Amino acid sequence: MATKPKTFSRGQLAKHSGVKAETIRYYESCGLIKPPLRTSGGHRIYSADDANRVTFIRRCRELGFSLKEVNGLTELAYNDDISCTQVRELTSDHIVDVQGKIKDLKKMERVLKSMINQCDENTSPDCPIIEALSS
Template sequence: MIKRGELAKRSGCNLETIRYYENIGLLKPPERTASGHRLYSPGDQARLGFILRGRDLGFSIEELKSLLSLVDSHDYSCGEVLDMTRDHLASVRQKITDLKKLERTLADVSAQCEGGDVPECPIIDALFGHETELQR
C-alpha cells in the first residue's frame, strides 16, 4: 500500500489528476489510514496505469468509464472491448483526416504570405474569411 504522493511519483501522474480521477469515479475511493491518508493498493495502482495508458491512446474519459465498467462487472467479452476499440479507432482515423486537411490549408495559406513589413497578410485575410487567391 502506498500514499497518493508515492502513487503520483511512481506513475508519473500529477496529484491533482489522481484526485480528479477519484472525483469522477474512474478510480475508486482508496482505503484510508487512521489519520486520513489515502492508501493505494496494487490493484489501485494497476487501475491508474490502465487509465493513463488509455488516455495515452486517446480514449476519452467516457470511453474509459465504459471500459472500466465492463471490467468491474466481470461480465464482458473480448468482442465488446473490440467493438469499443474499433469505434475509437474510427474516431482517431477521422481526426487524422481532419488534421491532414488542416495541415494542407495552413500550408497553402502560409505559402501565399511573403512576410515582411506590409500590412496586407493573406493569413489574416483567411482567418477573417476574406477571399484570398487560394480561395478564388
C-alpha cells in the same frame, strides 16, 4: 531489484503511474477509481490494484479514449465476465473517431500550408495569414 509497494500515498501513486496527483483526485471524482482508504490521520492509502487501474486509465487516455470510453473499458477490464468482443467493439468505434480526427488534421494542414504559400508570395505589408484568421 526493488519490490513494488503494497500501498501508496497519492504522491507515490502519481509517481508510480506517471500521472499527476491532481489527475488521481479527478479520477476519483469521476468514479474511475474508488475512493481510497484513509489512515487514522486522514491520509489516503491506495492499493496495488489502484495503481494498476490508474496505469490502465493513463494508457487508455494516451490512446485518445474519452473518459466515457475509459469508464467502459475499466468496467470490462475489472469484471470477471469480461468479453473480448465488447472490448474489440469499443476499440473499433474509437478507431473510427481517430480516423476522423486524422482526416480533419490533414485538412487543417492543407489550409495552413496554403496560408503560408500565400504569405510567401506576398510582398505587401499586409499579412494574408492575419487577414485570413481575422475574417
